[in-house]
Amino acid sequence: DGGITQSPKYLFRKEGQNVTLSCEQNLNHDAMYWYRQDPGQGLRLIYYSQIVNDFQKGDIAEGYSVSREKKESFPLTVTSAQKNPTAFYLCASSDRGRFYEQYFGPGTRLTVT
């Protein structure tokens, strides 16, 4: 089955710890994205990558880091510098030939206490 997987579904961490969220896709999509969603809010773009070994900051990149070493994988690290890390994190991918229709993974709910 083709799709996007994110793990884990729920993640709990103590304040001050870095945490890495996994995102893998087998859709052969070039572009991948990370979003954050807070309760009652829309999606805010954290980072995106349109090609391997290249990525750009989105609207709220501070306190986050990414890497894109493989086409299939785009992990997101939430660092201790992120002031309000508790949120629902969504990964998406798109085929640039389809006007950037994006398809989402199931998300990771991160709770930091």
Next chain:
Amino acid sequence: RKEVEQDPGPFNVPEGATVAFNCTYSNSASQSFFWYRQDCRKEPKLLMSVYSSGNEDGRFTAQLNRASQYISLLIRDSKLSDSATYLCARSNTGKLIFGQGTTLQVKP
């Protein structure tokens, strides 16, 4: 003005009703637009893509008005299962800009 604006609702409608949501955008250069459906605590799922004036898929119709810079979603014969949040998005140089979503509650 936000880049993509939606009335958050909620829109409460009876089963079988026709309901329409509007989504306004501020960048006239946008080429493509999307409607996503998001169920509570789940990921958004692509509902419709709009590249020209509109698109129709069964009970769902999306209309794009470039002159007035809005895109609408019409749902006919609402079902209980249509209850969800509907997000609109516009393309912007390889990224999507999302609205905050409109919540629909379909009542028996």
